[in-house]
Amino acid sequence: MARWEPNARERLEHSSLELFTERGYDQTTVAEIAERAGLTKRTFFRYFEDKREVLFGGQELLDRLFTEGITGAPEAATPLTAVGGGLNTVAAVFDAQRWKLARKRQVIVAGHRDLRERELLKGTRLVESMRVALRARGVPDTTAKLASTVGSLAFGAAFERWIEDESADFAALAGHALDELRKSAGELG
């Protein structure tokens, strides 16, 4: 029977990001990650399927938070206001405590082609989660597609600014990005 290890997930995430940064993603093994965290490989695999999942395991949480925020928006909310609700809910993840890890992660992903591709695919899944949540609110198909895409652009823009500025507030950045996009939607012609 495995012992219970306090904060095992967090410790593994920290040691992964450290090692990916020091040695490179490809050069780091799960055994090394576990060792650095003072845990066993077996414990690693209880939390993550592989080392890539340390970087992308947050996808499901983001999908769920976007969905909750959109679903929980007032019935009368417009499609973009509902998307704004999703962004607000998601913002809780991107707090000051997360910033340093997110920044390390960002450098690792940006420096590796396969990981960059995985990140793009994560983006398409977020769009799909938002689209489904908007459809469930009765938003017509084409508008749901467009609004979820706008949500993803707002998320991306907010994230880009947040990762550059430790003191920035993600929710405020996301609201600002959404306002900009709303304005742009009126200028498409």
Add this chain to the structure above:
Amino acid sequence: MARWEPNARERLEHSSLELFTERGYDQTTVAEIAERAGLTKRTFFRYFEDKREVLFGGQELLDRLFTEGITGAPEAATPLTAVGGGLNTVAAVFDAQRWKLARKRQVIVAGHRDLRERELLKGTRLVESMRVALRARGVPDTTAKLASTVGSLAFGAAFERWIEDESADFAALAGHALDELRKSAGELG
């Protein structure tokens, strides 16, 4: 010295799609593709880097046509009208002759996870090509991002309908999809 082989690229594309359909993508080798086409492996590699490129080698042409169409739109054209110019230029690829091959390709890609992911990534590259072409027209950054994304949604919607109907006209479908999205942009709220 290699002999000149008439229509080698087309013959290799046909034999690839036949074999991927008959045996599955993973089970098909370059040697088999070349043999079926009555050509050598060496000739295959003169045209394609690997068997995946047979399915995705059209990316550069699409990128280029989108760029040309957007760049060539009248100076006074709105961002979405310029994107419409891109769609019109791209439509030339999706003619009746291409349909049967495109349909075979579609089934192969849809049935294979890695290929589906590659297709999604192709979509993000198309968006980027359009965005760059719009920026070069002086379209502001956020509007260029949004308009190129709308262009990609229109392209996707038109392709989905075209692939289901051999007699459909791609340019007309794309124009219709763009009109729907333009209308949706006014309903985002």
